[in-house]
Structure formats: C-alpha cells, structure tokens
Amino acid sequence: MKILFVGDITGTAGLEKARQELGRLRRQHQADLVIVNGENAAERNGITEQQFRDLRFAGADVITMGNHTWANSEIYHFIDREEALIRPFNYPAGTPGRGYTIVDLGRTRVAVINLLGNVFVSTLPSPFTMIDDLLQDLQQQGIRHIIIDFHGEATSEKIAFAHYVDGRASAVLGTHTHVQTADECIYPKGTAYISDVGMTGAVDSVLGVKTNLSVQQFVTQIPVRFEHADGRACLCAVVVALNDKTGKAEQISRIQLTDTQK
Numbered sequence: 001m002k003i004l005f006v007g008d009i010t011g012t013a014g015l016e017k018a019r020q021e022l023g024r025l026r027r028q029h030q031a032d033l034v035i036v037n038g039e040n041a042a043e044r045n046g047i048t049e050q051q052f053r054d055l056r057f058a059g060a061d062v063i064t065m066g067n068h069t070w071a072n073s074e075i076y077h078f079i080d081r082e083e084a085l086i087r088p089f090n091y092p093a094g095t096p097g098r099g100y101t102i103v104d105l106g107r108t109r110v111a112v113i114n115l116l117g118n119v120f121v122s123t124l125p126s127p128f129t130m131i132d133d134l135l136q137d138l139q140q141q142g143i144r145h146i147i148i149d150f151h152g153e154a155t156s157e158k159i160a161f162a163h164y165v166d167g168r169a170s171a172v173l174g175t176h177t178h179v180q181t182a183d184e185c186i187y188p189k190g191t192a193y194i195s196d197v198g199m200t201g202a203v204d205s206v207l208g209v210k211t212n213l214s215v216q217q218f219v220t221q222i223p224v225r226f227e228h229a230d231g232r233a234c235l236c237a238v239v240v241a242l243n244d245k246t247g248k249a250e251q252i253s254r255i256q257l258t259d260t261q262k
Contacts, residue, residue, distance in 0.1 A: 004031035007236040010040040010201030010208030011228025022059035036060040046072030066151035088116035110145040117152025144247030178207040190248030198236025205229035232259035
C-alpha cells in the first residue's frame with residue numbers, strides 16, 4: 001500500500017499547484033490514499049468550503065489542518081459534516097469537527113490522525129497523553145494502517161513523539177514549518193518519519209508569504225498583515241509504502257516539484 005502525503009497548501013499558488021499535480025502524482029506513484037494538509041489554503045489562513053471541495057475534486061481523500069484550523073470562520077459551517085476534513089485530535093471534547101477519520105479502501109482500512117504540538121505553537125492537551133487510548137482503540141478495531149499528521153514547530157517534539165508511537169503507527173509526518181527536511185527514515189519498530197513534509201505554495205516568498213511584507217516586519221519589528229505570495233510554485237510531499245498486512249512502513253521518499261517559470 002502507498003500513501004501520498006502533500007505538505008501545507010499555502011494560498012492560491014499552492015491550490016493551483018495541487019490541482020495541477022495531485023492526479024498525476026497519484027497515478028505515477030500508484031497511491032492508494034492521498035492526504036493533503038490544507039490549513040493555509042485561504043488568504044488569511046484556514047480553509048473555505050470551496051477550497052476544501054476543490055482539493056477533494058483534485059484528488060485529496062483526506063484534508064488535515066493545524067494551528068490555523070479556525071482562522072477562516074467559514075469552517076464552522078461545514079467541518080461537522082465532512083468526514084474527509086480533520087482538525088487536531090487534541091482539542092478538548094466538544095470542539096467542532098473530528099480529530100481523525102477512517103478511510104475504507106476495500107481490502108483494508110486506514111486511520112488518519114491530526115495532532116497539534118505544544119512547543120512554541122499551542123497550549124492544547126499534550127499529544128503524547130492524548131494518543132494512547134486512540135491507538136489502542138484502533139488496534140482493537142483491527143486497523144493496522146495509521147497515518148499521523150503531527151503539526152508542530154519543534155523538531156525535538158516531533159522526533160520524540162515518533163519514538164513514542166514507534167510500532168503503533170505506520171507513519172508520523174511533520175507539518176507546519178513549510179520547509180521540507182531531509183531526515184526521512186523508518187524507526188526500528190516500523191514507523192516512517194519525517195520532521196516536515198514541506199510547503200505547497202509560492203517559491204519566491206517567505207514560507208508562502210509575500211517577501212516584502214515578511215522582511216518589513218523583521219526590519220521594523222512592527223506587526224504586518226501578511227498576504228500570500230503568488231507566482232511560480234513548488235509542491236512538497238512524501239510517499240510512504242506500507243506492508244499490506246502489518247501496516248509497518250517499508251519505504252519513505254521525498255517529492256519536491258518546482259516550477260521553473262512564473
């Protein structure tokens with residue numbers, strides 16, 4: 001089984017790149033499941049219902065979120081009815097939406113979980129203490145293929161978490177920093193890991209934000225209203241190959257596609 005996971009969709013440039021590439025990448029890598037992090041799709045971050053539907057139409061089976069889940073208030077109107085859209089699982093009970101979803105592929109079921117880290121990014125309940133009961137419940141349901149989008153700032157937290165769930169999850173795939181890391185590996189008990197999958201958005205930018213606005217804030221130290229950059233785009237992703245029976249990871253590889261012209 002192969003999982004294609006695409007990093008943070010950022011702005012219109014990221015949405016257009018995803019629309020162009022998802023179907024082709026799915027065919028090229030024979031992916032059984034396509035997961036996309038969509039928490040920065042909208043102009044002021046978050047995601048709109050139309051953007052959600054556009055990503056689904058482009059080929060995304062599951063769309064994960066992160067610390068910007070609620071940045072666009074439109075999400076409150078559709079998150080409860082869309083099983084393919086998940087927000088971090090470690091939000092308190094009663095929060096709109098769901099923190100994981102189970103996709104039935106016929107021959108097997110795959111659980112996709114979204115978590116938000118604590119270090120430098122949130123004060124939610126610890127993902128470490130929140131994950132145990134869920135993993136046990138999934139195992140009791142006979143679900144062996146479990147993908148975790150760990151949306152976090154600190155590499156140390158992500159690595160520690162991957163060690164914590166090694167052998168209990170198929171993959172821990174980091175998102176949030178928008179910079180693809182080169183540390184993809186498979187842990188001793190069979191969990192695939194990467195600190196950050198990277199961003200899908202404008203290349204000539206600062207993490208997807210217009211360069212002049214980001215530089216202005218660093219120079220003046222005065223808050224600036226960020227806007228997403230446009231122009232040529234890149235798509236960052238990983239493909240994870242899992243054992244059909246055990247759910248253990250057998251291979252993880254990075255993808256980075258960059259437009260050469262605007």
